[in-house]
Amino acid sequence: MTGSDNKRYIQHIDGVPFKLKSPFDFSFLSKYGRVFKVFDDQDSGNICFGVQSGGGKRYFVKFAGAPAEQYTGDIEGAVGRLAAAVPVYRDLAHPALIRLVDAEEIGGGFAIVFDWVDAVCMHRMYPLDCLKFKTISSEARLRIFGDILDFHAHVAAMGYVAVDFYEGSIMYDFAREKTVICDIDFYKNTKAYGSSFLWGHMDCMSPEERTDGVLIDEISNVYAMGATAFALFADGDRSREAWTLSDARYAVVKKAVSDTRGERQGSIRQLMAEWESATDSMKFSADIKERTRI
Numbered sequence: 001m002t003g004s005d006n007k008r009y010i011q012h013i014d015g016v017p018f019k020l021k022s023p024f025d026f027s028f029l030s031k032y033g034r035v036f037k038v039f040d041d042q043d044s045g046n047i048c049f050g051v052q053s054g055g056g057k058r059y060f061v062k063f064a065g066a067p068a069e070q071y072t073g074d075i076e077g078a079v080g081r082l083a084a085a086v087p088v089y090r091d092l093a094h095p096a097l098i099r100l101v102d103a104e105e106i107g108g109g110f111a112i113v114f115d116w117v118d119a120v121c122m123h124r125m126y127p128l129d130c131l132k133f134k135t136i137s138s139e140a141r142l143r144i145f146g147d148i149l150d151f152h153a154h155v156a157a158m159g160y161v162a163v164d165f166y167e168g169s170i171m172y173d174f175a176r177e178k179t180v181i182c183d184i185d186f187y188k189n190t191k192a193y194g195s196s197f198l199w200g201h202m203d204c205m206s207p208e209e210r211t212d213g214v215l216i217d218e219i220s221n222v223y224a225m226g227a228t229a230f231a232l233f234a235d236g237d238r239s240r241e242a243w244t245l246s247d248a249r250y251a252v253v254k255k256a257v258s259d260t261r262g263e264r265q266g267s268i269r270q271l272m273a274e275w276e277s278a279t280d281s282m283k284f285s286a287d288i289k290e291r292t293r294i
Contacts, residue, residue, distance in 0.1 A: 008069055013038070018047070021067035028107035032059055041125065044185075045071040045078025050116055058116035059101060065109015075109075083110045085185035094154050096147040098182045119180045122231070123168035134235075136172060138244060141232045144172060147179035148228060149275070152221055153268040160189045162221045166204045167231055192216040203227055203236060207259050222264045222271050226256025248278035 009020045013029065018038035029035055029049060036058075037050035047068050049061045064082040065075060089100040089112070102113040120129035136144070148170065155162055163186040171180040194214040206223035208214040230253060234242040238257065243250045252274045258264050265271040 013049075019069040020047075021069055024066040026063075026066070026107065029061065029063075031106070032061055032113060033057075040068065041070055042068065043070045043072070044068075044081075045073055045075065046082060060098070060114040060116045061111055062114070063107065063109055063111045065107060079110045081185065082112060086112060088160070088184060088187050088189075091158055091189065092151075092155055092160060092184065092187065094151050094181075096151045096179045096181050097184070098180055114182075117171065117173055117180050118175060119171035119173040119178075121168060122170040122172070123166070125168060132174075133172060138233075140172070140177065143177075144170070144179045145229060145232055148181065149225060149268060149272045151181055152225060153272060155187065156218045156221070156268050158189070160187050161192050161216055161218065162187050162224060163192055163209075163216065165221075165224050165228075167228075170228070188216075203231070206261075208261065218267055219261050219264055221268060222256050222266075223258075225268065225271055226253040226264075229253040230257070246279040249275060252278050 009022055010017050011020050011023060011026075012018075013026050014035040016035050016038050018040040020040070029051060033051035033053035035049050035051050039048040042048070045068055046062050046064050047066055049063070050058065051061055052058050062082065064078040067075065068078075071078065083103075083105075086100070086103045089097070093100070098117060099115045100112065101115060104111060120126075120132045122130065122133045124130045152162055152165075162184070165184070165187075169181055169183045171182060172178070173180055192215070194209045194211045194216055204224045204227040206216075206220040208220055209216055229249075230236055230238050230243075233244045233249075237243075238254070240247075240250055252271070255274075256264055256271055265274060
C-alpha cells in the first residue's frame with residue numbers, strides 16, 4: 001500500500017488496486033470470495049466490490065464504513081443510509097431489479113450483497129460501458145424503457161417514490177438481452193421532500209425535487225421517466241430534431257417533462273398507456289428503418 005501527498009491511498013486486495021483516503025481492513029471480504037473488481041469512485045460513501053466465491057458464483061458487494069476517497073460526509077451517515085436501503089430492495093423485488101442476496105453488519109460497517117450481473121451501465125461515469133450502451137438497437141431500447149416503466153409502476157403500487165433514479169441506475173446485459181435496474185437506495189415509502197441538496201442527477205429531477213420542502217410524488221417520477229426516455233432515444237437532447245422515434249411518442253414524453261406538474265401525466269400507468277398507444281408497430285418499424293437509412 002502507498003500513500004500520496006494529497007492523502008489519497010492506494011490499497012490492494014487480491015491484487016486489485018483501489019483508492020481510499022486512509023488505510024482500511026477489508027479482510028472480511030474473504031467471507032464472500034475473492035475480489036476481482038473494485039468500484040471506488042462513488043461519492044455516496046460506499047465502496048463496491050465484485051467477488052467470486054470458491055464455487056464460482058459471483059456477487060456484487062456494496063460496503064459502507066470505510067474512508068471512501070470521493071466521499072465528503074460522515075462515515076456513520078453512509079452506514080446508516082446503506083442499512084436503511086435493505087427493506088427497499090426487499091419490498092421492491094422485481095424481474096428488472098438487481099437481486100438482493102444478503103445484508104449484514106460486518107467489518108465495522110455494513111454490507112449488502114447482490115447477484116453479480118455482466119451488464120454495462122448507461123451512465124457516462126463509466127466511459128467504456130457508456131460507449132457500448134450506445135450500440136444498443138432501438139428495438140432493445142424500447143424493451144429497456146418498457147422495463148423501467150413497469151418497474152416504476154410497481155414502485156408506485158407498493159407505495160414508494162423513486163428518489164435518485166438516473167442513468168447510472170440503468171444497466172443492460174447483452175448476453176441475456178435483459179434490463180437491470182440498480183442503486184435504488186434512496187427510494188422512499190414515506191413522504192419525500194425536494195431539496196437543493198437532494199441526491200440525484202439534475203437531468204432527471206423534476207423542478208419540485210430541486211425545491212426545498214416541496215413534496216415529491218408519483219407525478220415527480222413521471223418527470224424522471226420522461227427524462228429517461230430522452231436519454232434513451234435522444235441522448236438527453238429534448239429537441240424534436242434529436243428524437244429518434246415518432247412524433248406521437250415525442251409528444252408523450254415532452255408532456256411528461258413539463259415543468260408544470262398539472263401538465264404531466266397523472267401517474268406512471270397513465271404514461272405507460274399513452275406511450276403504448278402513441279404509435280402502432282408498423283409505423284414504428286417504418287420510422288426506425290427510415291431513420292437508420294438516413
